[in-house]
Amino acid sequence: MSTTTEVHEEHLSQEEIEKLAHPKQPLNRRIGVVLSYVGMALIVLYCIIPFYWMIVSSLRLPTEGQSTEFIPSPASIDNYKGVFSAQNNFGRSLINSVIVAGTTTILVLLFGIIGAYALARLRFRGKGAVLWLIMACSMFPLVVLLPPLLKMFSSTAPFTWFPYWINTYQSVILPGLSFGLPLAVWTLTAFFKQLPVELEQAAMVDGCTPGVAFRKVILPLAAPGVLTTAIIVFIGAWNEFLLALTFLQDKNRQTATVAISKFTGSTGFDTPYGTIMAAGVVVTVPLLLAVLIFQRRIVAGLTAGGVK
Amino acid sequence: MATATAEPRSLPATEGDGHKHKKNALSDGQGRLAWILLAPTLIIIAVVAGIPVILSFWESLHQTNEGVDPTTGLVAGGDKFVGLQNFTNIFAGANPVTGSFGTMDRFWNAFFNTTFITIVCVLLETVIGVAMALIMAKAFRGRGIVRAGILVPWAIPTIVSALMWKLIFDSSGVMNRILGREILWLADTGASFWAIVIADTWKTAPFIGLLTLAGLQTIPAECYEAAKVDGATTWQQFVRITLPMVKPALVVAVLFRTLDTLRMFDLPYGMIGPGKYRVETLSVFAYQEAAQTRYGPAAAYAIVLFVYVLLVAFIFVRVLGAEVIGDADVQKKKKKKKGGPPSDEAMQETMIGEAIGGAH
Numbered sequence: 001m002s003t004t005t006e007v008h009e010e011h012l013s014q015e016e017i018e019k020l021a022h023p024k025q026p027l028n029r030r031i032g033v034v035l036s037y038v039g040m041a042l043i044v045l046y047c048i049i050p051f052y053w054m055i056v057s058s059l060r061l062p063t064e065g066q067s068t069e070f071i072p073s074p075a076s077i078d079n080y081k082g083v084f085s086a087q088n089n090f091g092r093s094l095i096n097s098v099i100v101a102g103t104t105t106i107l108v109l110l111f112g113i114i115g116a117y118a119l120a121r122l123r124f125r126g127k128g129a130v131l132w133l134i135m136a137c138s139m140f141p142l143v144v145l146l147p148p149l150l151k152m153f154s155s156t157a158p159f160t161w162f163p164y165w166i167n168t169y170q171s172v173i174l175p176g177l178s179f180g181l182p183l184a185v186w187t188l189t190a191f192f193k194q195l196p197v198e199l200e201q202a203a204m205v206d207g208c209t210p211g212v213a214f215r216k217v218i219l220p221l222a223a224p225g226v227l228t229t230a231i232i233v234f235i236g237a238w239n240e241f242l243l244a245l246t247f248l249q250d251k252n253r254q255t256a257t258v259a260i261s262k263f264t265g266s267t268g269f270d271t272p273y274g275t276i277m278a279a280g281v282v283v284t285v286p287l288l289l290a291v292l293i294f295q296r297r298i299v300a301g302l303t304a305g306g307v308k
Numbered sequence: 309m310a311t312a313t314a315e316p317r318s319l320p321a322t323e324g325d326g327h328k329h330k331k332n333a334l335s336d337g338q339g340r341l342a343w344i345l346l347a348p349t350l351i352i353i354a355v356v357a358g359i360p361v362i363l364s365f366w367e368s369l370h371q372t373n374e375g376v377d378p379t380t381g382l383v384a385g386g387d388k389f390v391g392l393q394n395f396t397n398i399f400a401g402a403n404p405v406t407g408s409f410g411t412m413d414r415f416w417n418a419f420f421n422t423t424f425i426t427i428v429c430v431l432l433e434t435v436i437g438v439a440m441a442l443i444m445a446k447a448f449r450g451r452g453i454v455r456a457g458i459l460v461p462w463a464i465p466t467i468v469s470a471l472m473w474k475l476i477f478d479s480s481g482v483m484n485r486i487l488g489r490e491i492l493w494l495a496d497t498g499a500s501f502w503a504i505v506i507a508d509t510w511k512t513a514p515f516i517g518l519l520t521l522a523g524l525q526t527i528p529a530e531c532y533e534a535a536k537v538d539g540a541t542t543w544q545q546f547v548r549i550t551l552p553m554v555k556p557a558l559v560v561a562v563l564f565r566t567l568d569t570l571r572m573f574d575l576p577y578g579m580i581g582p583g584k585y586r587v588e589t590l591s592v593f594a595y596q597e598a599a600q601t602r603y604g605p606a607a608a609y610a611i612v613l614f615v616y617v618l619l620v621a622f623i624f625v626r627v628l629g630a631e632v633i634g635d636a637d638v639q640k641k642k643k644k645k646k647g648g649p650p651s652d653e654a655m656q657e658t659m660i661g662e663a664i665g666g667a668h
Contacts, residue, residue, distance in 0.1 A: 032446070039443035040450055044457040047514060051460055053482060054472045066478055068485045115349035124339040130346060135632055137357050139564075139621055141571035143591045144614050146598045147607040148363035157386050178357040185349060210341070239465035241574045242595065257467045261578055273475045280468040287463040295456050302462075302515070303522040 051284075058277035065273035079278035090279055092252055093259035096169070097283075100244070100255055101237035103173050108180040108233050109226065116188030117214060121197065138182035142242050145175050153247060171247040172255070176240060180233050187232060190304030191225025192218070228301040231294055235287055256283045361614070368394050368607035387604070394608035407585035408501055415609060417585055418593040422613075425504060425589065426569040432509045434562055437516025442550075444517065445524040458514040466511065470578030473507040477579075496584040504575055504587050512568075516561045523557025524550070556631055563624040563632065570617050590616075 057065065058079050060072040083090045118124075119131065153165035165171040195218060203213035219226075244255040254262070260279045263272055291298060370387040371394065398415045407417040408424075444454055461469070476483050477493035484491055493503040527549065535545050573591040580587045582596055590613040597606035624630040 033448070036443055036446040036448075037450075039439075040447055040454050043440050043443060043454055043514075043517075046510070047457040047460050050469075050472060050476060050510060051464065053476055054468075057475055066475070066480055068480070068482045111348040111352060114345045118342040118345035122338040122342040122345075124342040127342075130350070133350075133353070136618070136621075137353055139567045139617060140357070140361070141591060141610065141613050141617060143571065143573065143594045143598075144364050144607075144610040145357070145360045146595060147367045147603040147610065148360050150598055151367070151603055152363075174356050175360070177352055178360075181349060181352060235463060239467075241465070241467045241578075242591075246595070246599070257465050260471065261467055271474075273478075276471050277475065280464075280472060283468055284464050287465075288460060291459045291463045292456050295452070295459055298459065299455060299518055299522075303519055 054277045054280055057273060058281050060274055062272070062274045065271075065275075065277075079274040080282070082272070082275045083279045083282060088259070088263060088275070088279075089251060090256070090259060090282070093254050093256045094282070096248075096253060097238055097256040100169055100172050100176070101234050101240075103169065104176045104180050104237040105230050105234045107173070107177060108184045109230055112181055112184035112188055112229070113219075113226065116185045117192055117218070119185065120189045120192035121200070134182045134185050138179060138186065142175075142179065145178065146242075146246055149175060150246060166247055167250040167253045168247075169253070172240070172243045175243050176237055180237055183236060184229050184233050187229045187301050187304055188222075188225060191222055191229070191301075194225075195221055224297060225301070228294065228297040231290055231298060232301050235290075238283075238287065364607045365611055367603050368611050369604070370394075371604040372601060390604065394604050395612070397605070398608070398612070405585045407588070408498060414585070414588075414593065415590075415612075418588045418590045418609075419612075419616075421501075421585075421587060422570060422572070422589045422591075425501070425508070425572065425587070426566060428505050429508045429512075429569050430562060430566050432505065433513040433516050433565055434558070436509065436513040437561070438520050438554075438558070440514060440517030441520035441524055441554075444521050455518075458517060461511045461514055464511070466574035467578045469507060469511050470575045473503065473510075474579045477503045494580055496580060496586045498586065500580050500584065500586045504579065507579060508569065508572070508575055512565055516558075516565060519561035520554055520558050523554040527553045556629075559624065559628050559630045560632055563621065563628075563630045566620060566624070567617055570620065571613065 056070065056072055057067075059075050059077070060067055060069075060079070061074065061076045062078050062082055064072075082088065119127065149171075152159040152162050153168075153171050155162055155164045199217050199221070200208075200210065200213040203217045204210065208216065239257065240255075241257045241261070244258045245261070248254050248258060251259075256279070260276060260283065263276050263279065369389060369391060371390045373386055373388055398413065401413040403414045404411050405414045405417050407421065409417065409420045412420075440458070444451060447454065464472075474494060475481055478484075479490065479492055479494070483493065491497075491499050493499045531549050531553070532545055535549055540548065571591050572589050573595065576584070576587040576589055576592055577595075582588075582592060590609060594606045594609040594613065597603075597609065625632065
């Protein structure tokens with residue numbers, strides 16, 4: 001092999017060898033590469049800059065909330081102190097958010113996994129109808145639920161028999177299932193479909209019942225998909241605003257998103273932008289960390305579910 | 309699609325998957341097992357969504373009694389049945405407000421706001437999202453960074469992004485500083501509309517980009533090579549290959565964005581505030597009514613929004629052929645029913661499958 005190349009090279013001038021060693025790309029191709037890098041930089045800037053502004057604004061002095069300097073001077077973490085001051089009680093709101101979003105996620109996964117498995121693997125009459133029902137459920141406006149639920153949860157006539165649920169976690173968690181469950185079923189179905197059906201068949205040939213095959217073979221393999229779904233559902237529940245705004249009016253029961261929207265700030269009577277931005281950063285950073293760690297899986301989950 | 313349910317139970321054996329049939333434990337008695345497994349999901353959906361929707365419809369036929377009962381002289385309470393009055397009141401124009409589209413009933417103002425915000429936002433998001441997807445598909449390196457960046461707007465809670473944009477659009481904020489103008493973005497002016505559009509587009513165009521990218525990655529390179537051999541220009545390649553091949557993924561993405569924008573609440577509420585007629589959407593209006601215990605009208609407006617959303621979804625599925633279900637079994641039946649050649653739905657199914665696989 002090596003001899004042939006040597007023979008070849010003898011016929012080439014030094015210049016030609018240089019040329020072959022560094023193949024010159026056509027000009028428009030090179031421009032294309034440069035443009036694609038410029039484009040990618042633009043995309044990243046587009047996505048990051050408003051968020052950068054939020055971080056910068058949170059690091060100013062509380063009195064300079066509306067400053068338009070691109071770098072805070074002097075930098076200060078007073079806004080973050082303000083967020084967790086006794087007056088705002090934001091720590092409590094964060095705990096509330098964790099409880100609400102966590103419970104929603106666990107419930108949704110518990111029921112969603114088995115439902116999604118049935119949809120992905122089994123053939124039965126009415127599957128189309130079920131898929132459409134779940135689809136329809138994920139697209140209907142949440143505000144439709146508000147009038148009857150508000151009446152029900154506040155024990156207003158004719159729902160006087162109903163316990164008073166305003167300011168309870170379940171008043172947000174249960175209606176929240178109406179968007180969390182379809183989202184989870186949808187995403188999980190796509191993940192289950194990717195696993196070859198031969199896996200269960202092999203397990204059953206070896207004497208497993210379908211139930212055991214599901215638990216011992218499929219579930220461990222689907223764990224990454226389940227984790228992804230859990231993250232997507234958790235972020236959805238964490239970001240939920242309308243239900244929490246309606247049903248959680250007590251300051252000690254508010255979730256973080258509602259608390260931020262009602263901030264009075266640590267100083268002044270003007271809109272306390274600095275504190276709001278600091279709280280926004282606090283609420284967003286855990287999500288961003290999860291997203292950055294699991295970005296590949298989340299993108300896969302989003303494209304599979306096709307749902308926000 | 310509803311016709312699928314009326315199909316006979318036994319599926320005709322198709323070539324290639326005969327081994328999945330009847331004779332193995334996976335397919336025997338699948339129907340009953342499937343319904344047992346699905347029961348919890350379906351029951352929960354019925355309880356947390358189905359029943360409230362029915363109650364909401366019932367509510368929309370009622371109004372809260374107001375004032376003093378003439379027969380007893382006591383303050384009236386409870387509800388009275390008013391039939392379709394809450395719906396007919398929409399056309400009565402009893403509550404005129406002045407928004408971007410002149411003076412009209414508050415409902416219609418909210419309706420047109422919702423519609424126009426949706427149209428403008430989704431158009432912008434689609435164009436920007438497709439552009440993003442094309443750039444990302446061309447990328448050789450650094451795709452991970454871009455993907456991470458693109459998930460930032462998606463992960464930020466909408467209400468936080470609303471407040472973030474509120475600061476940016478403040479009359480003495482950074483947007484006006486960059487533009488060198490004094491625009492009152494947040495003061496319920498025509499500019500408020502665009503402030504909402506910009507904030508929504510920022511947050512969700514990357515989402516369309518992601519879904520479109522998944523579609524783009526499934527287009528085989530051979531298509532482009534063949535086109536090049538035939539002398540197609542870049543534009544021709546885009547219009548004749550890229551767009552048609554990416555259409556199924558794109559239509560689904562646009563459908564989801566449209567339905568989501570139609571029920572927009574957090575952004576106008578958090579950024580401009582409630583009761584601002586230039587940007588009041590149907591969701592905000594219905595929420596306001598419900599919060600002020602006018603449950604009947606609130607339910608009526610929410611129901612109209614619901615029907616509107618269903619209608620738009622129906623149009624997408626029927627006219628644009630959005631294939632949202634993507635289940636091979638269901639599609640097989642549908643195809644058989646139509647008797648047509650294998651349609652692009654099956655391809656959509658495999659494409660999405662591959663996209664997921666490829667993204668891992």
